[in-house]
Amino acid sequence: MRVVLAEDLGLLREGLVRLLEAHDIEVVAAVDNGPGLLSALLRHRPDLAVVDVRLPPTFTDEGLRAALAAREQIPGLPVMVLSQYVEQLYARELLADTRGGIGYLLKDRVSDFREFLDAVRRVAAGGTALDPVVVSKLLGRQERDVGVRRLSPREREVLGHMAQGRSNAAIGAAMVITEKAVGKHTNSIFAKLGLLPSEDDNRRVLAVLAYLQAPPDPDRAR
Known part of the structure; x- marks a missing residue:
């Protein structure tokens, strides 16, 4: 895997480079500013x-704007x-583009380097990795559309875990229910959101996006 890294704090940048390279992830460029990030992404076209x-x-917001410009x-x-x-x-703009993996982690909540590396590999493979605090903040001013309003509280809880990139097994462990029960909730979510089986679309990503981007429910706001 080839990675371009953008971090302005030199000590953290070097630490991340060492961590990634120690686990067979090649850092092809490590930059400390927005213009340098955009240039490196367009030059190296990393994974x-x-x-x-x-x-x-x-x-x-230079980092995010550079990432959006590169995409x-x-x-x-x-x-x-x-x-x-x-x-x-x-x-939200980054999440709205369903092409390619997306992750958003808060530095002070990444307590385990294995957790970070797992998220890195998952996003590089086209998956998602969203910190629960990020999900909470993105939902704070959002409302639910008709499809999402039809979800039960249990189904919304499953979607929240799904947004963090968790597998059905991990969701089951977090919610203390069986993996089979998670699968049933997941299929119900897909059905209520009108997400039909497709070889091209990742329905888990699309379900999370529907949840994060939907408009307010006036009844729930009261």
Whole structure:
């Protein structure tokens, strides 16, 4: 796997480079600013971009904007955001593009390097890895559309775990239910959201996107 890394803190950047390369992941470029990130992504066309949100020169949202700009020219470029902040506007825009894997982890919540490496590999393979806090913040101002409003509380809980990139077995363990029960909930979610079986689309990703992007339910807001 080939990775482009963007992190402005030198010590953390070097630490991430060492960690990735120690596990047979080649870091083809490690940059510390937004323009450098975009240039490196377009030059190397890596298997994954690992991106901080706030990079020089303005320390606002350069990392995410560079990742979005790169995906316009490299459709499906997998992006793993690793940041201290949840930048809601550009995060939603990133999630709206269903081509390629997407991850968004908060630095201070990645307590285990194995967890981080698992997320990196999952996103590079086209999956998702969303921190629960990120999911919560993205849902904070969102409403549910008709399909999502039809989900039961249990099904919404399953979707929340699904958004974090968990397998059915892991969801079952977290919810203390059987993997078979998770499968039934998942099939019900797909049916209510109108997500028919397809060889091209990842229905789990599409279900998560429907959940995150849906409009407010006035009845639940009261």
